[in-house]
Amino acid sequence: MFDYSTYLRSAKLPHIWCPGCGHGIIFKSLLRAMAKTGWDKDETVVVSGIGCASRLPGYVDCNTLHTAHGRALAFATGVKLSQPKFHVIVVSGDGDSLAIGGNHFIHACRRNIDITLILFNNGIYGMTGGQYSPTTPYGDKAATAPYGNLEPQFDVVDLAKGCGATFVARGSSYHVPQLDDYIHKALMHKGFSVVDVVEACWTTHGRKQKTKYKNNLDMMKWQRDNAVPLAKAQTMSAEELKGKFVTGIHHEAERPEYVESYQKLIDSLKGGDK
Amino acid sequence: MKEGKYTFVQGNIACAEGALYAGCSFFGGYPITPSTEVAEYMSEKLPLRGGKFIQMEDEIASLGSIIGAALAGAKTMTSTSGPGFSLMQELIGYACIAEVPCVIVNIMRGGPSTGLPTSPAQSDLLQAKWGTHGDHPTIALVPSSVEEMFTETVRAFNLSEYFRTPVIILGDEIIGHMREKFRLPEPGELEVIDRKLPDVDGLCRLPYRADGKHPACLPNFGASRFHVTGLNHDESGFPTMDPSIVQESNSRIIDKIYHQRELIDKVETKYCEDAEMLFLAVGSAARAAEEVVEEYRRKGIKAGLFRPLTLWPFPKKEFIPLAEKAKNIIVPEINLGQLRTVVERFARSEKVIPVNLVNGEPLDPEFIMSTIEKCSK
Numbered sequence A: 001m002f003d004y005s006t007y008l009r010s011a012k013l014p015h016i017w018c019p020g021c022g023h024g025i026i027f028k029s030l031l032r033a034m035a036k037t038g039w040d041k042d043e044t045v046v047v048s049g050i051g052c053a054s055r056l057p058g059y060v061d062c063n064t065l066h067t068a069h070g071r072a073l074a075f076a077t078g079v080k081l082s083q084p085k086f087h088v089i090v091v092s093g094d095g096d097s098l099a100i101g102g103n104h105f106i107h108a109c110r111r112n113i114d115i116t117l118i119l120f121n122n123g124i125y126g127m128t129g130g131q132y133s134p135t136t137p138y139g140d141k142a143a144t145a146p147y148g149n150l151e152p153q154f155d156v157v158d159l160a161k162g163c164g165a166t167f168v169a170r171g172s173s174y175h176v177p178q179l180d181d182y183i184h185k186a187l188m189h190k191g192f193s194v195v196d197v198v199e200a201c202w203t204t205h206g207r208k209q210k211t212k213y214k215n216n217l218d219m220m221k222w223q224r225d226n227a228v229p230l231a232k233a234q235t236m237s238a239e240e241l242k243g244k245f246v247t248g249i250h251h252e253a254e255r256p257e258y259v260e261s262y263q264k265l266i267d268s269l270k271g272g273d274k
Numbered sequence B: 001m002k003e004g005k006y007t008f009v010q011g012n013i014a015c016a017e018g019a020l021y022a023g024c025s026f027f028g029g030y031p032i033t034p035s036t037e038v039a040e041y042m043s044e045k046l047p048l049r050g051g052k053f054i055q056m057e058d059e060i061a062s063l064g065s066i067i068g069a070a071l072a073g074a075k076t077m078t079s080t081s082g083p084g085f086s087l088m089q090e091l092i093g094y095a096c097i098a099e100v101p102c103v104i105v106n107i108m109r110g111g112p113s114t115g116l117p118t119s120p121a122q123s124d125l126l127q128a129k130w131g132t133h134g135d136h137p138t139i140a141l142v143p144s145s146v147e148e149m150f151t152e153t154v155r156a157f158n159l160s161e162y163f164r165t166p167v168i169i170l171g172d173e174i175i176g177h178m179r180e181k182f183r184l185p186e187p188g189e190l191e192v193i194d195r196k197l198p199d200v201d202g203l204c205r206l207p208y209r210a211d212g213k214h215p216a217c218l219p220n221f222g223a224s225r226f227h228v229t230g231l232n233h234d235e236s237g238f239p240t241m242d243p244s245i246v247q248e249s250n251s252r253i254i255d256k257i258y259h260q261r262e263l264i265d266k267v268e269t270k271y272c273e274d275a276e277m278l279f280l281a282v283g284s285a286a287r288a289a290e291e292v293v294e295e296y297r298r299k300g301i302k303a304g305l306f307r308p309l310t311l312w313p314f315p316k317k318e319f320i321p322l323a324e325k326a327k328n329i330i331v332p333e334i335n336l337g338q339l340r341t342v343v344e345r346f347a348r349s350e351k352v353i354p355v356n357l358v359n360g361e362p363l364d365p366e367f368i369m370s371t372i373e374k375c376s377k
Helices: A023-037 A053-059 A072-082 A094-100 A102-111 A156-163 A176-188 A216-226 A258-270 B011-022 B036-045 B059-071 B082-098 B125-130 B146-163 B173-177 B243-259 B283-298 B316-325 B338-346 B365-376
Strands: A044-048 A063-066 A087-093 A115-121 A167-172 A193-198 A227-229 A245-252 B006-010 B026-029 B052-055 B076-080 B102-110 B116-120 B139-141 B166-172 B179-183 B227-229 B267-270 B277-280 B303-308 B310-312 B328-333 B352-356
Touching: A023 A053, A023 A087, A023 A115, A023 A176, A044 A053, A044 A072, A053 A063, A053 A087, A053 B227, A063 A072, A072 A087, A072 A094, A072 A102, A072 A115, A072 A258, A072 B026, A072 B052, A072 B059, A087 A094, A094 A102, A094 A115, A094 A156, A102 A115, A102 A156, A102 B059, A115 A176, A156 A167, A156 A193, A156 A245, A167 A176, A176 A193, A176 A245, A216 A227, B006 B011, B011 B036, B011 B076, B011 B102, B011 B146, B011 B166, B011 B173, B011 B179, B026 B036, B026 B059, B036 B052, B036 B076, B036 B173, B059 B076, B059 B082, B059 B102, B076 B082, B082 B102, B082 B125, B082 B166, B102 B146, B102 B173, B116 B173, B125 B139, B125 B166, B125 B310, B125 B338, B139 B146, B146 B166, B146 B173, B146 B179, B166 B173, B166 B283, B173 B283, B267 B316, B277 B283, B277 B316, B283 B303, B283 B328, B283 B365, B303 B316, B316 B338, B328 B338, B328 B365, B338 B352, B352 B365
Parallel strands: A044 A063, A044 A087, A063 B227, A087 A115, A115 A193, A167 A193, A227 A245, B026 B052, B026 B076, B076 B102, B102 B166, B139 B166, B277 B303, B277 B328, B328 B352
Antiparallel strands: A167 A245, B006 B179, B102 B116, B139 B310, B267 B303
């Protein structure tokens, strides 16, 4: 059995997450993937913004940086560029990454800086009590959408691809072995990698969708029943895919990585090439 | 005049040279007039010496990037102007509570909002002090010349590293863009302070343990594997809501700078000993004020200039005795009375003659004198 204690600050447990929350599942998946990389904990920096998922770094026995709302990628960029030896992992929620941190998200993708973003996508602002986020399903009730959410959702995969991320995967908190694999591949990828993890918040979101879910288990079942593997999705029509989410490694590309490009610049200046 | 090679450079370039002299190895910035030359110069010079420059997507990200780099061990700086400085307020508070050294240059311009992007102003004197939410320490330096753009930048790095807090440089469009004679000091000529690191090698369990009212002694990221947060935290760096710890730590990050003011305070005075007309001015306004003081002295009027190079914390110990003796305190500033609000805390308001200009033009000696004459009638 995998020994989590090597990577945990066990004294900081129990964690703050509610029963039924997917964060713990993704956290364990991340720890297993980290172990598989063989990275030195001294050279690993885990960065987050604000929100439930952003409390994760406090539990990890690495260098950990809990920043301000939305700003994790900006801090992480400074850490990585100034000290390229560090492996930098950012954990963030959908509101944190896509709303207040949206600008940093698109530019981290564009720069292709060697950072991995694990996006804990539960489609709600959990910590503040269930307000609608950029990924709350259309029509769902939320604390700030008492009559149902009128805003369309971001598709994280399309967004990340469109902005230039060179590794983009989507998993769920139900499909755990696949998630382990996606996160590990993302960590090993040279360049900016995004893993969009579809998960659920029963406490602030599920409970309000009276017609959709009776309990948190229903939210897990929803993930089970609505995930479509990429290969299968390619055989389905847009109509058939409506309301589903497509899992798998959606995009893998090679493009100059930012920190490496910068180092090449420094080397060329030293060599008097310029 | 000291011997050596003199050049003719812009204030913003002298500021960037000061950063390099102090050992800045990471700069994150976003273009904004009238500060952009600082970033441009750093983008050219940093990679030549193995340092890093990055143009971030906005000013919030700029400050975020340098805080991250500082935690990883670098000496860092960003530069901006009013609107960008407004955006940076969010993370200035973060650097204060997390005790991360970094230098923030604000080349002030006319405001509010987009205001007068290319015109001089001293519009952010109070924003520098109170802009970010929550009680927090503020160290802000105000250079008045190209040479001081250099020396005060070096000092900003030293204070930032020593006190583990962001230090703000308040230049203005005139000081940033004007060109003056400048000599680059030799290495070792000016003191350069590096952050003190804890003795422990390896895991650091109490990064925020501080000796009394002193700054915390954080390690850099690495084998230390510690936690940094913008939440109130205890000595271990982890969040706490324990009232006594929060009270103590919120007070300590402010006390630490007041506790050793002698390392921070810097005031230049001219003819203040017997001054009946005491001028208080900073930055480019102080240059105009100095001319007026000289002119008044020629006429036999007992005028003197009090010029804080460290504006925050305000040098009240030095100012109050002079303010008490003076018949009038003249406060020329390129705003509508920001310094005046401070002066009026320490001197009777009927003594104070404000001289304010917000039309985008430099404050000149004639304007100061005519304003004083009008007030005296």
